[in-house]
Every structure is written in C-alpha cells, then in structure tokens.
Amino acid sequence: MLTSGATTPLRQDASPAELLAWHAVRTPHRTALVHPDGSRSSPDGRPGYTSVDYAAFAARVSACAAGLTRHGIGRGTRTALLVPPGADLLTLVCALLHLGAVPAVVDPGMGLGRMLDCLRRVDVEAFIGVPAAHAVRRLRPRALRSVRSTVTVGRRDGLNELVARGDRLPPAPPARLRPDEPALIAYTTGSTGPAKPVEITAGMLSGMAYGVERAHFTAELTRTLVTLPLMGVFDLAAGRTAVLPAMDMGRVGAADPAVLTDAIRRFDVNAMFASPAVLGPLSEHLAQTGVRLPSLRLAVSGGAPVSCALMGELRSALPDDARVFSTYGATEALPIALIESREALAGPAEGPAAGLGVCVGRPAPGLSVAVIEAGDAPIPHWTPELPVAAGEIGEIAVSGRAVSPRYFRSPRADAEHKIDDPVHGVRWHRTGDLGWVDGEGRIWFCGRKSQRVRTADGDLHTVRCEAVFNTHPRVRRTALVGVGPQGGQRPVLCVELMPGAGGDDWPRIEEELRALGASSPATKPVQDFLPHPGFPVDVRHNAKIRRELLAGWADERLTGKGRPTAADLALRAVPLAGWAYLVLWPLLPWEHPALTALWWADAFLSVVVHALQIPAALRAEQERATGRRPGATAALTMLFGATWWRRQGRAAQEAAG
Numbered sequence: 001m002l003t004s005g006a007t008t009p010l011r012q013d014a015s016p017a018e019l020l021a022w023h024a025v026r027t028p029h030r031t032a033l034v035h036p037d038g039s040r041s042s043p044d045g046r047p048g049y050t051s052v053d054y055a056a057f058a059a060r061v062s063a064c065a066a067g068l069t070r071h072g073i074g075r076g077t078r079t080a081l082l083v084p085p086g087a088d089l090l091t092l093v094c095a096l097l098h099l100g101a102v103p104a105v106v107d108p109g110m111g112l113g114r115m116l117d118c119l120r121r122v123d124v125e126a127f128i129g130v131p132a133a134h135a136v137r138r139l140r141p142r143a144l145r146s147v148r149s150t151v152t153v154g155r156r157d158g159l160n161e162l163v164a165r166g167d168r169l170p171p172a173p174p175a176r177l178r179p180d181e182p183a184l185i186a187y188t189t190g191s192t193g194p195a196k197p198v199e200i201t202a203g204m205l206s207g208m209a210y211g212v213e214r215a216h217f218t219a220e221l222t223r224t225l226v227t228l229p230l231m232g233v234f235d236l237a238a239g240r241t242a243v244l245p246a247m248d249m250g251r252v253g254a255a256d257p258a259v260l261t262d263a264i265r266r267f268d269v270n271a272m273f274a275s276p277a278v279l280g281p282l283s284e285h286l287a288q289t290g291v292r293l294p295s296l297r298l299a300v301s302g303g304a305p306v307s308c309a310l311m312g313e314l315r316s317a318l319p320d321d322a323r324v325f326s327t328y329g330a331t332e333a334l335p336i337a338l339i340e341s342r343e344a345l346a347g348p349a350e351g352p353a354a355g356l357g358v359c360v361g362r363p364a365p366g367l368s369v370a371v372i373e374a375g376d377a378p379i380p381h382w383t384p385e386l387p388v389a390a391g392e393i394g395e396i397a398v399s400g401r402a403v404s405p406r407y408f409r410s411p412r413a414d415a416e417h418k419i420d421d422p423v424h425g426v427r428w429h430r431t432g433d434l435g436w437v438d439g440e441g442r443i444w445f446c447g448r449k450s451q452r453v454r455t456a457d458g459d460l461h462t463v464r465c466e467a468v469f470n471t472h473p474r475v476r477r478t479a480l481v482g483v484g485p486q487g488g489q490r491p492v493l494c495v496e497l498m499p500g501a502g503g504d505d506w507p508r509i510e511e512e513l514r515a516l517g518a519s520s521p522a523t524k525p526v527q528d529f530l531p532h533p534g535f536p537v538d539v540r541h542n543a544k545i546r547r548e549l550l551a552g553w554a555d556e557r558l559t560g561k562g563r564p565t566a567a568d569l570a571l572r573a574v575p576l577a578g579w580a581y582l583v584l585w586p587l588l589p590w591e592h593p594a595l596t597a598l599w600w601a602d603a604f605l606s607v608v609v610h611a612l613q614i615p616a617a618l619r620a621e622q623e624r625a626t627g628r629r630p631g632a633t634a635a636l637t638m639l640f641g642a643t644w645w646r647r648q649g650r651a652a653q654e655a656a657g
Contacts, residue, residue, distance in 0.1 A: 013206055015183070016237035017061075017098040017174035023239045024058030032057040032236060034267055035087040035244040046262055047246035057091075057236075060163055064095035067166030072149040073126045075100035075175055078185065080119050080147070082108065082129035085229045085249030088159050090242075092128060093233055097183065100175030101126075104185040105229075108250065110195060111619065112136065116143040118187055122197050122408050130154035179203030185408050186230075188331045189538040197408040198331045207366060207401025208334050209234050214365040215338050216325060217271065221298055225264055225272035227252055243267045253277040253537070257285035261293070268295040275303035277537070280310055286317035293317055302327040302335070304544050305358045305445060305463060307470070311341040328360035328445060332417070332429050333403040335364040336396075337443045352467030355522030357435060357444040367400040368426075374434055374449055382421035382428060393461065395449055396433045399426040434461055451547045453482035453491045455525060460491050462547060468523045469493060469516055474501045474509050479535060480526065481551035483558055492528040492554045493517075496535050506531050530557055533627030549625035556624070571643040575610075578602045579639070610641045617645035 014022075023030070032054040039048035052060070073079060079096055081103045083089045096103045104122055106115050116136075126149040127137055134152055137144050153159045177183060184200040200208075212234055223241045226232040227249060235242040245263040247255040255278050263269065274282075279301050286293070296318050301310075306326040315324055324341035339361025352358055363369045371394040372379075372386045379386065388394040397419065405427050407413040419428040434446040447462030462480045469478045476496045482489030493513070501509065510529045517523040532553070538544040555561060564572070585599045617637040621628055636644050 013179065013203070015097065015174060015177060015202060015206065016209065016233050017094065018176070019237040019239075020054075020058055020061065020094060020098075021174055023236075024054045027239060028055035029053050030239065031241045033087060033090065033242050033244070036246040047259065049243075049246075049263075049267075054239075061091055061094040061098055062171045063163045063166035063169075064091055064159070065098040065166065066169040066171065067162040067164075068095060068099060068101070068128075068151065069169070069172075070165060071126065071151050073099065073101050073151075076182075077101040077126050077149075078104055078122055078124045079126040079128060080104050080106075080124040080144070082106070082127075082133035083153060084130065086244060088153060089229055090232050090236070090244075091159065092153070093229070094236065097233075098172075098174045100177055100181075100183075102182050102185055104197070106187055106195075107189070110187075114195065116140055118195055118197065119144060120146075121410075122185055125149065126151070128153060177202035179206075180405070182408070186331050189544060196410060196413050198404050199406050199408045200404055203401060204404055207403075209237055211335055211364045211366055211402045213238060215327075215335060216298060216300055216323075221271045223267060223269050223271070223295075225260065225269045225274075227255070227272070227274045227278055231273045240271075241267075243269055255281070257282040261285060261289075261291055264293050264296055265291075270295050271298040271300075272296065273300045273302065276301055276306045276310060277303075279306070279314060283310060283313040283317070287313060291317070294319055297322045298325070299323075300325045300327055300338075302329060305360070308341075308344050308352075311344055315341055326360065327364075328443065329364075330431055330433075331404075333367070333398050333400075333431070335402070336367060336369070336398055336431070337361045337363050339442070351444065353471045355464055355468050355520040357446040357461070357464045358467060359438075360435075360443050360445045362441050363398075363443070364402070367398055367402060369437070369443060370397045370428070371395065371435065371437055372397050372430070374452075376449075378415040379419045379430070380415075382419050382423070386419075391436055391438070393434055393436045393446055396431045396435045396443065396445075397428045398431060399428045403427075403429050447480075448547075451481075453480060453489050454486040455482070455491060456488050457525060460522070460525060465491075465493075465523045465526065468520045469495070469513055472509065472513060472516060474498050474505065475513070477535065477545070479532075479545045479547050479550050481547050481554050483551065483555045490528065490558075491526045492530060492551075492558065493526050494530050494532045494535070494550045494554060496532055503531075528554075528558065530554055532625075535627070536625045546625065553625040568643070572640050575606065575639065575641050575643055578606045582606060606641075607638075610638045613637055613641060613645060620645045 030053060031051050034049050034051045037048050037050040079101050081092060083092060093103055104119060104124055106118050108115055120143045123146040124144065125146060127144060127147045128151040131152060131154065134150065151162065153162065179202055181202050182199050183202040183205045186198045186200055187195040188198060189195065217238065223243060224235045226235065226242045226244050227247070229249060232242045232244065243263055246259050252275055260282055279299065299314055299318070311324050311326065315322065325338050326344065327335045328337040329335040337360045339359060344359060370387045371392070373388055374395045399421070406418065417430045419430065421428055432449050434449050434452065436444050436446070438444060446464040451462050453460040460480060465480045466478045469475060474497055476498045478496070479494040481492050481494060483492055484490050495513065497509070513529055517526045532550070536546040536549045538546065581599065581602055614634050614637050617633055618630055621633045
C-alpha cells in the first residue's frame with residue numbers, strides 16, 4: 001500500500017488517472033495545482049500564480065479527455081505531445097492517461113531532426129501541439145505521415161475550447177489498463193547515443209509511483225515544487241499540491257534560483273525534486289543571500305550524480321530534520337537507488353576522492369540489483385554465473401515493477417539491454433552503467449559503459465577517475481575522455497574551472513591535478529589535461545556531461561584536426577572581400593549598372609544568407625563542444641558564412657569518427 005497526501009491508503013495497482021478521480025471525491029477542495037498565470041503579483045516584479053483545487057482540476061481533465069475523443073483519440077492511441085512543460089501539459093497528460101491513450105513525450109531540445117525521427121519510429125497516430133509544432137509537422141509531412149488526428153493548443157484559448165467541447169459530453173470513468181499495456185512512451189536522453197523509445201507500461205508507472213512514495217514521502221509532506229513534469233503527475237496521483245514555479249522546465253539549468261526561492265517560501269513548499277543543475281545554483285543563491293527555507297523538509301536530486309558538497313550546502317539552508325536525497329535511476333527504471341545526505345556525508349564521502357566512484361545508495365523499494373560482467377554482446381537468458389564477485393566492477397542490472405520490460409518496437413535495443421529470467425518470471429534491464437556493491441549493500445556508480453576509456457593497459461572509468469580530480473578547489477568539474485581507437489585510447493581529462501579562475505592560473509592548476517592523479521591507482525594513467533570553457537550537457541536535466549562531444553574536441557586540440565588549412569583560409573578570404581566591397585563601393589569613383597547589381601547581390605549573400613545560416617552554425621558549434629558563446633558563433637557566421645561553420649561541423653564529424 002502507498003499513502004497519499006490525504007493520509008489514506010491507496011492500491012498499488014491504481015493508475016494515476018484513477019487516483020486523481022479518487023482525490024477529487026475524497027478531498028475536492030484541496031489545492032491540486034499552483035501555476036504561473038503570466039502576471040506580476042507585486043511591484044518588485046515577482047511572478048503571479050493561480051491555483052485550482054482537485055474537484056476543478058479533475059473535472060477539467062475529464063472534460064479534456066472527452067474533447068480528445070471527438071478528435072478520434074482513445075485507448076491505445078499513440079499521441080505525440082509537443083506542449084511546453086506547465087499546467088497545460090499536466091492537464092493533457094492526465095487526460096490521455098484517463099483515456100488510456102499513450103502519450104509520446106520528447107525533448108524539443110534534442111534538435112528538430114532527432115525529435116521527428118523519434119516520433120516517426122513509434123508511428124504516432126495523433127499529434128497535440130502548439131502552433132509552432134504544427135508548423136513543423138506541415139513542413140515535414142513524411143516524418144509524421146502516420147498521424148490521423150491533430151489538436152492545436154496554446155493559441156489563445158485552444159485548451160479551454162477543447163475542454164468546453166468536452167463539457168458537453170457525458171463524463172467517462174478512467175480507463176483501467178492491464179499491467180502489461182503501454183501507458184506512456186518516454187525517450188532516453190540520448191546523451192550517449194540515439195534516444196530510445198522506452199515503453200512505460202501501466203504496471204511500471206504504478207511501480208514507479210509506489211517506489212517514489214515509499215522511498216521519500218511521508219504523510220506531512222503535502223506541497224511539492226515541480227521541476228520535472230512526470231513528478232507532477234506522481235504528486236497529483238498522491239493527492240499533494242503541485243507547485244509549478246515560473247521557470248522553463250525544458251531548460252532547467254537556466255532557472256532563476258530567486259524565483260524558485262520565492263515559490264518555495266510563498267507556498268510553504270515542503271518537498272522538491274530537481275537535477276543538480278537546479279539545486280547547485282539554488283544552494284549558491286541561498287548561501288549568498290542568507291535566506292533559509294524553513295518549510296522545505298525534503299529535497300531529492302536526480303538526473304546525474306550529486307556531490308556530497310552540494311548536499312551539505314543545501315542542508316545548511318534547511319531545517320535540521322530535513323532530508324536531502326540523491327537518487328540514481330534511468331528512463332527505463334526509476335528510481336534504482338537512493339542515499340540520504342547524512343549517510344553520504346558520514347561514511348562514503350571519502351570514497352570518490354579515493355577513486356571508488358560515487359555512492360548512490362541502496363536499491364529502491366521493490367527493486368532487485370545485480371552487477372554482471374561488463375560486455376557488449378547480448379545476453380538472452382539469465383544464469384547464476386552472470387553476477388561478478390562481490391566488490392568487483394561490472395554492469396549494473398535491475399529488475400522489478402518499476403523497470404520497463406521493453407523498448408517500443410525496438411528488438412535490437414531489447415536484445416542489447418534486456419535479459420529474460422524465466423525461472424523467476426522477471427526481465428532484467430542492463431542499465432549500461434558501471435558500478436560495484438560494497439559490504440553494506442550500497443551501490444557505487446563508476447560511469448557509463450559506453451564512455452569507459454579503453455587503453456592498452458585496461459579500462460578507465462569516467463566517474464571513478466573524475467571524482468578524484470573534482471576534489472581540487474579551483475575545479476568545477478572534469479570529464480575523462482578517450483582519444484584514438486578502442487583498446488589503445490589515450491586518456492584525456494577535460495577540466496572546467498571555477499568562476500574566477502583564468503588562463504594564468506592554468507599551469508599551476510594543471511600541475512596540482514597531475515599530483516592528484518598520481519596519488520590514486522585509478523588515475524595514474526591520465527597524463528593529458530585540457531581546460532574547457534563550459535561542458536556540453538544533456539537537454540533534459542542539463543547535468544549529464546556529453547563526453548562523446550568532448551572526445552571530438554580533445555582530439556582536435558591534441559592532433560590539430562580542427563585547425564584551418566590553407567584552403568580553408570583562402571575560402572574565408574571570399575566573404576571578407578564581399579564585406580570589403582559592401583563598405584567601399586559607395587566610395588569608388590565609377591558607376592555602372594553591373595557593379596550596382598553586384599553590390600546588391602553581395603549585400604543579400606553577406607547579410608541575409610549569412611544570417612539564415614546562424615541556427616545551423618550554432619548546432620555545428622554545439623557538436624564541437626568548444627564552449628564558445630552563441631553570440632561569438634553568430635558573429636563569426638555573419639562574417640565568414642558557410643566557409644566557417646561548415647568546416648567546424650566537418651571537423652567534429654572527422655574527430656568523432
């Protein structure tokens with residue numbers, strides 16, 4: 001049994017839609033949702049919010065579901081949902097779950113091409129989106145030719161109109177799905193390869209909600225700050241008040257900590273889930289301003305490993321009895337493990353500096369964890385010989401209700417990541433993460449299997465090595481990458497320095513990093529150190545380092561592949577000559593229609609065409625992971641056009657290949 005914010009036992013197999021309807025009857029006047037209303041509530045510019053209770057929210061969800069049925073969306077309909085995170089997205093997700101439809105939710109930040117490819121691979125049958133999303137759909141009809149029904153929201157009162165039409169239809173009870181029926185299609189972040197469609201079944205969804213409740217929540221925690229939409233669904237299913245702060249959940253790293261602090265204090269929020277990209281700036285803001293958060297009793301971090309230092313900083317602004325958790329999980333299994341800050345700070349805190357990895361805690365309720373040999377070949381069936389010896393590093397595998405049984409129509413991904421265990425009637429998921437289990441049953445995360453550096457003398461594990469170097473006081477974070485062919489790779493440590501550390505400090509910092517590396521057997525092979533202005537990260541949590549991009553950048557730096565050739569420099573002289581002609585033409589002593597026409601053509605190419613190339617240049621620069629500011633990239637593109645940015649993208653592909 002799990003306990004809701006209304007302190008009433010609920011069935012473990014109840015769907016979020018059923019639980020929402022139950023709370024609307026049991027506690028109709030409890031506030032369900034608090035969200036920004038686009039206004040400013042005070043002269044100091046603080047954002048304004050509006051609230052809705054459970055009775056009203058459940059009625060809106062039911063009416064929205066009825067309205068969607070008029071568009072042919074019903075049980076099992078695979079539905080693309082391209083709506084910015086917020087109250088409308090939560091309403092639509094709950095409405096689709098009410099119908100038993102299957103939302104397919106992608107991160108627009110992954111790029112247009114990858115996003116459309118994700119939707120194409122699952123043959124979405126309905127498309128719900130804002131006007132900009134529908135414009136893309138019309139421009140790329142072949143990618144979404146399976147779509148039979150479309151719904152536009154976000155334009156004036158688009159969702160309100162849908163709800164109003166649904167209000168005229170008789171309400172239908174929430175769909176009851178079988179545990180093995182798909183309830184949602186989510187995508188992996190794609191930070192280490194193509195994003196994979198994860199089939200979240202009804203049983204898995206309820207298992208995830210159950211695991212989150214058992215692991216973290218108690219009855220007195222009734223108001224949560226939502227920075228990840230799925231957690232908002234779990235909050236509503238548990239009967240809590242979900243507070244959506246005025247932030248872009250698609251760019252959590254850009255969230256204003258002052259706005260988050262204001263929302264927590266204004267609405268007496270007592271629980272929050274956020275990535276380290278949110279909690280880090282929030283902790284810094286609280287330390288700098290001296291503001292405390294007396295109502296906040298639970299903070300849960302996920303999406304990337306969180307340091308003990310960050311846990312300690314956040315604890316200092318919270319009540320003494322507050323709990324701060326680091327959770328470890330994946331799109332295919334959430335949560336997998338968790339550790340509370342007191343245990344992390346009291347015991348395993350020295351482990352990272354000693355090259356043991358990062359302690360992510362004990363398995364979450366209802367989950368089984370095993371460490372198996374780290375190989376790349378498929379493993380069709382589970383055998384007793386698969387687990388490695390105690391304390392040995394291998395690949396982390398998990399099984400349980402909160403684990404996805406399969407990817408959507410992806411037999412190759414299933415073969416690579418799933419292991420059938422017919423004896424125990426379960427299916428194991430290979431996480432692709434490396435780690436080991438200590439004598440107290442705690443899991444130590446050592447890095448991604450695909451990102452391990454394969455040298456001639458053995459494998460180096462990213463997180464295990466980086467944790468040693470991250471102890472340097474002038475280092476913000478590091479990333480270990482390999483340059484060269486597997487089995488003979490050259491380990492390179494990319495280093496992102498703390499604010500205020502400049503180029504003049506680098507020689508001394510590099511020597512100190514060498515000394516740190518020499519002090520641990522895990523890091524002795526690392527001899528190359530490169531400073532980097534700002535690591536590329538994943539689009540969902542803004543926290544997972546995209547090491548494959550940094551590997552290409554490091555290869556360029558060490559081998560000179562990215563340096564412009566004589567031919568490149570000659571080509572760049574062409575747009576420079578064009579700019580010179582634009583500037584000097586009014587001063588030239590002759591007049592001729594052909595020269596005037598040439599000037600106008602030059603102006604079109606130099607100004608209009610170069611400006612249109614800026615989005616492509618920004619993408620090429622992102623793939624090179626140079627950390628150059630977007631403004632500088634735009635300026636270089638305006639100056640040199642394709643003779644600059646296409647060379648950048650080509651160099652990145654050569655290095656990555």
